Amino acid sequence: MSEFNIVGKSMPQLGSIEKVTGKALYTDDLQFDDLHYALILRSPYAHARIVSIDTSRAEALPGVKAVLTGCEYQKTFGVLPISYDETVLAVSKVRHVGEGVAAVAATTLEIAGEALKLIEVEYEELPGHFDPAAGIVPVENPVHDHGRNGSNIHKQVNLSFGDLQAAHSATLFEVSGQFEFPAVTHGFLEPHSAVARWSDSADELTIWSSTQVPFYLRRQLSRVFDLPLEKVRVIKPYVGGGFGGKSDPFPHEFVVAALAGKVRKPVKITFSREEVFISHHARHPSIIKMQLGADREGKFTYLDLDATINGGAFGSFGVVTTYYNGVLTQGPYRINNFRYQGRRIYTNLPPSGAMRGHGAVNTRFVKECLIDELAENMAIDPCDFRLANLLPEHTLTATQFRITSNGMKECIERVRRDSQWDARIGKLPYGHGLGVACSFFISGSALTINRDDPQSIVRTVREEDGRFTVYSGASDIGQGSDTVLAQVTAEVLGVDLDCIRVISADTGRCPIDIGSYSSRVTFMAGNAARLAALNLLQALEKGTGNVGVGEYESPKMGGDYKGAGAGLSPSYSFGASVVEVKVDTRTGFIKIVKVWLAHDCGKALNPQAVEGQIEGSVHMGLGQFLSEQLQFEGGRIANASFIDYKMILPTDLPEINAIIVESNDPEGPFGAKECGEGALHPVLPAAANAVYNACGLRLRKLPAAPDYVLSLLRHEHTPVGAKKP
Amino acid sequence: MSLPSFQLHMPHTVDQAISLAGSLKGDSAFVAGGTDLLVNAKEQLNCHKNLISLSGIGAMKEMSRFSIGAAVTIAELIRKGEILPPLLSKTARMVAGPALRESATVGGNLLLNGRCVYFNQSKLYRCSHGACMKAEGKACIAVAQTERCYAPFSGDLAAAFLVLNAEFELAGPEGERIVPACEFYVNDGIHANVLNSAELLVRVRLSEDAFDFNCDYRKLRPRSSIDFPEAGVAVAVKKTNERASELRVALTALGPAPSLAVLRDDQLEQAKARGLADTLWKQLSPSVLAVRNTSFSPTYRREMARLFIEQMLESLLA
Structure with a gap:
């Protein structure tokens, strides 16, 4: 028996019948x-x-x-x-x-x-500025007048923690690489x-x-x-x-x-x-260099990261993106010595901005691929290597992020077990491989963009018929936040879900919620809804009123260095994925056979919706891995349509095994934290590591289109230790 | 984004359609499923003031063992495919996706307008980059200093009909004529076939011979559905007394026209010594005009076509 009546039970999202029957009115439908x-x-x-x-x-x-x-x-x-x-x-x-x-x-x-x-x-x-590397120095006619010293630099971040020099001397194994990523779109x-x-x-x-x-x-x-x-x-x-777009x-x-x-x-x-x-404000095209070291005990010694991201013509979320490329890369591992140098460059391309997994997807790819290389060099199983380096629960990272609940270990163990990793790794024939990778993401930013904004306020009212109306500014963009607010409220009030009506995302009727981005709504609006319902319950019990208001504010936390607020979250999600691939070494086509993805979402308030987020993340991640890229020439997008921009189709999708891990976050509503973005991160590098396991290729750019894979198969020296045909 | 306005005409017979086209003096196009023509029209590509719909012409929707009306939908071809050589429904299943196949027609696929990254673009793109000769511009963008348009013909079914030795029945103001599939296409991205003004592809005819081949079709495309072919290869093998007596290989999407190579009897025996795939490829390669104007590089597309021929022959001759 569950301790809850409504929370934790799968249910269709509010409005889903209206959507599938065509009755839901989108903006363009309004008369x-x-x-x-x-x-x-x-x-x-x-x-x-x-x-x-x-x-x-x-x-x-x-x-x-x-x-x-x-x-x-x-x-x-x-x-x-x-x-x-x-x-x-x-x-x-x-x-x-x-x-x-x-x-x-x-x-x-x-x-x-x-x-x-x-x-x-x-x-x-x-003259157009298209090459971000050329924009680091002063230029004629820069994109904006406010670039640093007449250059096209929009934002520069230099962060350093621990002692990199000392870490180098303790390092026995070292890997490094430079990776390139094109822009990709949200595809809503x-x-x-x-x-x-x-x-x-x-x-x-x-x-x-x-x-x-x-x-x-x-x-x-x-x-x-x-x-x-x-x-x-x-x-x-x-x-x-929306997905950030x-x-x-x-x-x-x-x-x-x-x-x-x-x-x-x-x-x-x-x-x-x-x-x-x-x-749309695409995911930033980026060039990422990384160096990663480990000592003789198989513990990470340092992480040295450099990212140049192509901001396009305007700022958007770019300052945050610049930070996220660095600071969200450290988890879920303990790495005490960490340097990040990042810069966002204005160019004459359409502006880049936030996209699902904001700022951290590409650097996550680099890191998880390099970890795989490091494990190979050290002759340690990549799952064991990761397990040996995890952050524990309730700790601080090098950047002084406060980690609370942490289901990382269980995530790795689940995908390892369900994929029969130990029985199969190293035993598959040439062209057939398994790969693993992990993730780490925020449940909303602890700091608000506009310092005077509250995070989220919910007002819940008992109507004269005994039913309840929840007023929240949170935007349901298809992710199901209205349903979460209704579930949380019904659970607290002890009523059925059909007694709850949610009115949301209307600034004229609802108290503020700052928006559906950075995976904050379940955690923050969910907490506000829970408090509102508790306050209403109290008022009803005491006979003092019919309204309950709840407000969520993040606790004070974080370091005191410049930029300490970026990446700071009241709670972090964790996850792991194993991907199984088959590579056709005659054509270069990668077939994704199966994906296992375990995600620690704290507590799944609506398990069906969490599984949906995991499946959607796998789809989006595999698209970026296999085929998606915006092709620019002379500043024009050459493939601005869904026939030419190769978002993968249902027929390209493998079997997806979505595994929910619940670490019950102490501050999340009923223990919940994010699941909409973190689940995307591990898919891409796990697929890349599987390609290496299958045929010995280390991918250095995305997408892994068949012509690129074939050229690597032909020209690249197969690394020592890799399988041979 | 809306369609430019046009006058829609709804003839009931082939004769009516042809005389309408004649009377409209060139400013008209025939439309069946519209999945190609109307998409281009939305981007103001090759627009016409008059569209003559073929959807009311019953005779063009008929299908039998030896005849397929040009207005038969690709979905219908699949549904009733058991009366036809199996290659046709196999190829048809690889055309576009299920929803599009309900509208798209056999004739439309055979007459698909050439596709090119510089042609299939929005007005904004063409205004920014300059339009190509196939749109409202003067020159080819994909290939410098050329008189010719390199937009590849990207219909899948053409390759299948080519290896099945099909014939196309055309009707026009001058009367009817039958053109073998292998003489229908022209290696020019703007006028990619022999159809004259006001002439209409009415149906595709097959002979008994088409049922004597073992066939296959393979398609190179980035994704496993929807995409147009980046290269398409159809192979047909006829066996007489357990021995291959005729080999037919057709390519599509590797140039403005699909192409065909045939080896029979003695040629076939001689070719075996030199390598069948090599011999066929040598025959085909003069008509392969793949340039950098699709998703994959031309080198990769050619290489994959060559590989597909080899792999398909291996399995069909086994």
């Missing part, structure tokens, strides 16, 4: 009287000065109700207060192909399209879409948007349009996936707001898939 349609004219140049814009012919076209250019709203915005560097439309120069230059609102989409053709823009082309199904409408008095703005961050959007709209916060209302309808305030949201202000009617924009590829 408005007198709706007008917006389109954005986008720059064909990667880097150019705008000499002039003539919109007169477009304005004269019947049916065109408003035209907008960049000079009308010059205030910058962004998600991080330290990188407010985007404008509604390009002001005096364009910084990437596809940046918005002008926008129109018309009575029909067709007229809006015709109007765009009538706008004449004169550009003076500037629903494109960005937004509708804006002003009040008749023109002093209140309402916007419906497919967003992960309604409260950040509200704040930035209020800044740019100079409105008090309470005069801006952001409503998030059903969202068809909807976690910034985006220019189009300001464009529809500005146009709606001019037209005095509701104005809508819905992106084409190409516009999504331009605007």
Whole structure:
């Protein structure tokens, strides 16, 4: 018998029937009287000065109700207060192909399209900056004027812990490598879409948007349009996936707001898939160098890491990404001597930003691949090697991250056992292999982006019929956060789930939650919901009221060095994966045969949803491993469609064994912590290590496309100790 | 993204369709499933003011043992595939994905517009990069200083029909004509076949001979569904008295036109000494015009086609 009635039981997500029967209304489905349609004219140049814009012919076209250019709203915005560097439309120069230059609102989409053709823009082309390595030194016409010393460096991080020199002398085994990763996209199904409408008095703005961050959007709209916060209302309808690609305030949201202000009617924009590829804020293309050492006892001595990440044209979450590339790499292992040098470089590519597993996926790949090499050199089983180096529960890392619950050991043991690792490793024929890797990720950032923001507040009300309504700012973007809030509330109140109604992600009705990103909602909004329900219960018992409010704030923690807050979380997830592959050594095709993935999510509030997150993570991770990459040439995306961008298909997926490990976090709601992002991390390196085990190839870049694999098979010297055909 | 406006015409007979096309003086295209033509039209590629739908022409949807209407959907071909040489449904199963196959037709696959990373692009991309000669531009982008378009023909079924020695029945203002599959295609990415203006592919004909071959089709593609072929190889082997008497190999997606190589009787015996795959490849390679304009490199695509021929022959001749 479970100690809980509702928590811990698998259940379909709230709204799932509406979604599968087509009744759920996404932003583009919403109906408005007198709706007008917006389109954005986008720059064909990667880097150019705008000499002039003539919109007169477009304005004269019947049916065109408003035209907008960049000079009308010059205030910058962004998600991080330290990188407010985007404008509604390009002001005096364009910084990437596809940046918005002008926008129109018309009575029909067709007229809006015709109007765009009538706008004449004169550009003076500037040389484009595409190579991040070239942007480290001062350059002519940098992407922004605020790069360090006239360079294109957006952010530089230098961190060092312990004593690297002393660690070198204790080191017996050492491995190093340089790895390259292209940009990859989130691949959510629903494109960005937004509708804006002003009040008749023109002093209140309402916007419906497919967003992960309604409260950040509200704040930035209020800044740019100079409105008090309470005069801006952001409503998030059903969202068809985000994965980080909807976690910034985006220019189009300001464009529809500005146009709606001019037209005095509701104005809508819905992106084409190409516009999504331009605007999504992809995972940063990166070049990562790493050196890793171990002593004669098989313990890590040091980790030395250098990452250059390609930020594209704007800041987005990039400062955080720069830190995460370093600091999230250390766990789940004890490594006391750790150096990280990282830099984010502005280029004339579409901006990079946050994507599932934010900032840590590529460096995790490098580290887990190098650990595999180290284990090979030391002739230790890679599972044993990892087990011997794990952080324990309730400890501090070198960067002074506070580790609480930790199910890492059990995760490795489970995938090892279920994959029959010990019976099979080293005994499979040439071309057939197994690989293992681990993960470590945050359950939300302990520090809020805007220092004065609370993390999450939930208000729960008993209605007159005896049922309960939960009001929360948290954005359900398909991950199931509404269901989690309902489950937690029902559990505390001792009622059935159908007694709970959740109203969420409407800044006009709900208290703040800062958004669905960095895997924070179950932990933080879940805690707030639990407290709200407890407070309501108390009020009901005492007869003092019908409302309970709960607020979650992270405990104070962390070091006092510069950047100590980055990567700091009240709780961390852990995980391990074993991947089985078969490599066709005549064609270079890698077939993923089977994946075992054990993830420590603290407590699975809805096990079916946790399994869904694990399966989705495997799909996304294998896509980046096997075939996904954005191909740029001259700043243009050459494959901005789902036929040319090779996201893997259901037919490419192997059998996935999702294993839930519950370490019962002392601070998580009913012990829960994150599961939406950490589960992605181990899949890619486990697959790479399996390829090595199969045919002796060490991959140094992704994706592991068959032509690349075949070229390695032909030209690379098969390392000593590896299997021979 | 919306379709440009067009006038849709719905003829009921082949004759009506042809005379409509004639009267519209070149500014029309025939449309069946629309999975190729309408996708391109959305990107304002090769748009026409008039579309003549073939979906109301019953005769073009008929299928029998020796005849397949051009408007038969690929899904239908699979469902009723048991009356046909098994190669056809095997190949058809590798075309696109299940949902697309319900709309896409046999004729549409045989007349697929050539695909190229520089052609199948958005208006923004073409405006930024400059459009190629197959779109609204003047020159080829994939290959410098060429007069010719290298967009590869990427239909799978063509390779199957080529090795089955099929014939295409065409109807036009000048009347009907029968063109063997091996004479239908032209190695030019813009005009990739012999169809004249207002001429229509009505059906594909097979002879009894098509049932005498053991066949296979292999497709090189990044993913296991949906993708167009980066190289497609069909192989057919006829055996007489337990001995191979005829070998037919067709390639698709390695140039603007699919190509065919045939070895019979004496040639076959001679080729055995030199190596069958090598001999066939030597025959085929002049028509292989693979350049860097798809996902995989041209070298890799050629190499894989060569490998597939070898591997398929090995298993079919075993």
